[in-house]
Amino acid sequence: MAGSGGDRSGMGAGLSSGLWRAVSLVALLGLWQLSVTLIAPRNLPAPAAVFGFMLAEAASGDLGRHLAITLARVLAAFALAMAVGTAVGIAMGRRRMINRLADTWLILLLNTPALVIAVLCYVWIGLTETAVVVAVALNKIPNVAVTLREGARALDPRLDEIGLVYRFSWAKRLRHIVLPQLAPYTAAAARSGIALIWKVVLLVELLGRSNGVGFAIHLAFQTFDVTAILGYTLAFAAVMLAIEYGLMQPAERRASRWRPAAA
Amino acid sequence: MTERLSLRIDSKIYPTVDGKRLTALAGFELVAEPGSFTCLIGPSGCGKSTALRILMGLDRDFAGAVTLPVGRDGGSARLGVMFQEPRLLPWRTVEQNVRLALPDRERDRDLAGLFTELGLDEMTGRFPAELSGGLARRAVLARALAVEPELLILDEPFVSLDAMTAARLRRLTADALDRRRATTVMVTHDIREALALADRIVVMSARPGRVVGEMAIDVARAARDSAFIEAGLAELAGRHPEQVRG
Numbered sequence: 001m002a003g004s005g006g007d008r009s010g011m012g013a014g015l016s017s018g019l020w021r022a023v024s025l026v027a028l029l030g031l032w033q034l035s036v037t038l039i040a041p042r043n044l045p046a047p048a049a050v051f052g053f054m055l056a057e058a059a060s061g062d063l064g065r066h067l068a069i070t071l072a073r074v075l076a077a078f079a080l081a082m083a084v085g086t087a088v089g090i091a092m093g094r095r096r097m098i099n100r101l102a103d104t105w106l107i108l109l110l111n112t113p114a115l116v117i118a119v120l121c122y123v124w125i126g127l128t129e130t131a132v133v134v135a136v137a138l139n140k141i142p143n144v145a146v147t148l149r150e151g152a153r154a155l156d157p158r159l160d161e162i163g164l165v166y167r168f169s170w171a172k173r174l175r176h177i178v179l180p181q182l183a184p185y186t187a188a189a190a191r192s193g194i195a196l197i198w199k200v201v202l203l204v205e206l207l208g209r210s211n212g213v214g215f216a217i218h219l220a221f222q223t224f225d226v227t228a229i230l231g232y233t234l235a236f237a238a239v240m241l242a243i244e245y246g247l248m249q250p251a252e253r254r255a256s257r258w259r260p261a262a263a
Numbered sequence: 264m265t266e267r268l269s270l271r272i273d274s275k276i277y278p279t280v281d282g283k284r285l286t287a288l289a290g291f292e293l294v295a296e297p298g299s300f301t302c303l304i305g306p307s308g309c310g311k312s313t314a315l316r317i318l319m320g321l322d323r324d325f326a327g328a329v330t331l332p333v334g335r336d337g338g339s340a341r342l343g344v345m346f347q348e349p350r351l352l353p354w355r356t357v358e359q360n361v362r363l364a365l366p367d368r369e370r371d372r373d374l375a376g377l378f379t380e381l382g383l384d385e386m387t388g389r390f391p392a393e394l395s396g397g398l399a400r401r402a403v404l405a406r407a408l409a410v411e412p413e414l415l416i417l418d419e420p421f422v423s424l425d426a427m428t429a430a431r432l433r434r435l436t437a438d439a440l441d442r443r444r445a446t447t448v449m450v451t452h453d454i455r456e457a458l459a460l461a462d463r464i465v466v467m468s469a470r471p472g473r474v475v476g477e478m479a480i481d482v483a484r485a486a487r488d489s490a491f492i493e494a495g496l497a498e499l500a501g502r503h504p505e506q507v508r509g
């Protein structure tokens with residue numbers, strides 16, 4: 001993943017890796033502009049047109065409104081999926097019986113298309129925010145559980161025994177012994193999680209909501225408005241990049257500051 | 264005498280990989296007076312560490328009975344432990360590691376005196392990965408003593424240290440124990456170490472392990488010089504030639 005190389009490097013390497021990211025971004029924009037100028041495809045607007053659209057939408061308040069509601073759904077579903085997936089994953093990794101029982105369900109859920117889960121949630125729960133969050137979380141929970149199960153299997157029994165000897169409560173064991181050992185697995189699940197979740201949120205919004213980025217793209221699709229589709233996509237991608245670099249990576253660095261190589 | 268420690272293991276059986284059953288301990292019995300320092304020695308594989316694990320409550324799959332000394336609040340004894348490896352939580356600082364072992368209502372107790380006693384004043388904010396082997400053991404000793412244990416269990420706590428560091432830690436541990444009154448049970452391969460620290464040495468047979476003899480030492484720890492230790496070693500080797508080589 002993008003950040004793993006940066007975790008152990010110093011300031012200089014961090015700077016140059018930032019530089020490389022900027023270069024690759026500019027190259028992408030250049031390629032885009034070049035293909036518009038040279039090939040002039042009918043359904044590909046120029047970058048300037050897309051950014052102009054984004055500014056206009058931002059000025060009208062629509063962009064902010066749709067982004068905010070989608071982001072709220074993403075965060076709620078993410079929190080729910082991480083919490084439930086972690087609990088299930090730990091239980092499955094620690095207890096062979098639970099693993100045997102839940103394994104088939106997990107594989108079933110992993111292979112159920114997002115569309116099916118979304119439609120069923122709307123039918124069973126209703127066209128509500130709860131249905132959105134549950135549908136999206138259900139799409140992500142099996143991935144989190146599978147990743148965390150691997151982590152739970154690798155837990156060090158020798159540290160467990162320290163918790164037993166000094167009579168840690170289970171909350172204390174979870175917080176100080178189990179979760180820190182699972183941190184790399186949690187980080188991996190969170191990374192792939194947030195990317196998957198926002199894709200599914202858009203699908204669920206398109207199916208049954210009258211706001212959010214998915215709804216805006218749905219409207220644009222009805223008029224084949226590629227400028228609007230790209231504008232909304234880019235805007236939300238920017239938000240996700242900000243979360244990745246502004247929240248996920250600093251959080252990971254903080255969680256691994258005890259590692260000798262990072263000190 | 265309700266606070267006396269007693270450990271009786273009628274049998275402890277391990278299933279082996281090839282489906283057989285391996286008897287690690289059979290007819291093992293150990294009683295220790297409050298405040299005493301007992302050291303278990305014996306050939307490797309005789310079940311010394313297994314006996315300690317049963318004593319610590321980490322292994323409950325055995326036939327027999329464990330009676331721990333009574334704790335200060337009437338409950339079972341508070342335990343302090345040192346394993347062969349430090350087993351500090353790598354993601355917590357030295358001080359956090361020590362404080363985490365304390366019961367929640369004692370979490371904010373003043374530990375400055377303990378850290379000074381063990382020479383850890385400068386180390387409290389460090390993470391375990393930043394400590395040398397010797398310092399890590401000191402932090403582990405601090406964790407074990409911070410809880411003010413009624414029962415202290417030491418499973419070869421000074422292995423894999425260089426001789427000088429091990430000697431210094433042994434002295435530090437002896438001094439710390441002189442100031443406290445914890446019933447201590449230690450396992451070691453190093454009979455000189457046993458003679459330097461314990462006030463009773465219990466000799467175990469080869470597997471299945473049981474007690475074959477014991478030797479009381481009533482000389483103060485500080486007064487045991489190398490001549491005393493060599494004499495003790497010779498005596499033990501004379502009494503138990505199979506278990507102890509001089």
